[in-house]
Amino acid sequence: MLLYIYIVAITAEAMSGALAAGRRNMDMFGVAFVAFITALGGGTVRDMLLGNYPVSWTQHPMYIHITILAGLFTMVVARYMHRLHSIFLVLDAMGLIAFTVIGCNVALKLEYSTTVVIMAGITTGIFGGILRDLLCNRTPMVLRKELYASVSLLVAILYLCLRHWGVSHDINLLASFSFGLALRLAAIRWRWSLPVFTYAPGRWS
DSSP: OHHHHHHHHHHHHHHHHHHHHHHTTOOHHHHHHHHHHHHHHHHHHHHHHHTOOSOGGGGOHHHHHHHHHHHHHHHHHGGGGGGGHHHHHHHHHHHHHHHHHHHHHHHHHTTOOHHHHHHHHHHHHHHHHHHHHHHTTSOOGGGTSSSOHHHHHHHHHHHHHHHHTTOOHHHHHHHHHHHHHHHHHHHHHHTOOOOOOOOOGGGTO
């Protein structure tokens, strides 16, 4: 089940990358590249940081094909994307949760400490979006909009707690997905966000 959700997730993330590239008027290669980085960048960074080689997508070329095709397909259906906005938000939230859980599992298999496992989950969940925004020359949205990175953090903690308490894997996944999805969609609906830090030296002079 997690594999199918992962396929849906990288497709949705690739399409979000393609849309971001389109806002910057990139050519087809730029669109395909940003789509690829957005979808698989988080897992790549995670594997490099954890020393988990070979990097996962190098062993599964299908993931490359899916992300590039999704990016190019977005160019064709871009005019209809606003009609699918709600579905897209749900798929993006599912992707965030799936990436987080997968990242945690990779670090667990490598027998890292709990703190590292949580950071591996967060890195997998949000770093593709960070790379997308950096390539498109904008402040990463995942760090300044409605709860996003913090959703990844809470999902990782919940997943590990349930695992520690001996909850079955299927129930753990269901609980983590339900919690993460509900929190992310509620944050979008009611615009929940963390306190914003604004450093302006002139305020205190």
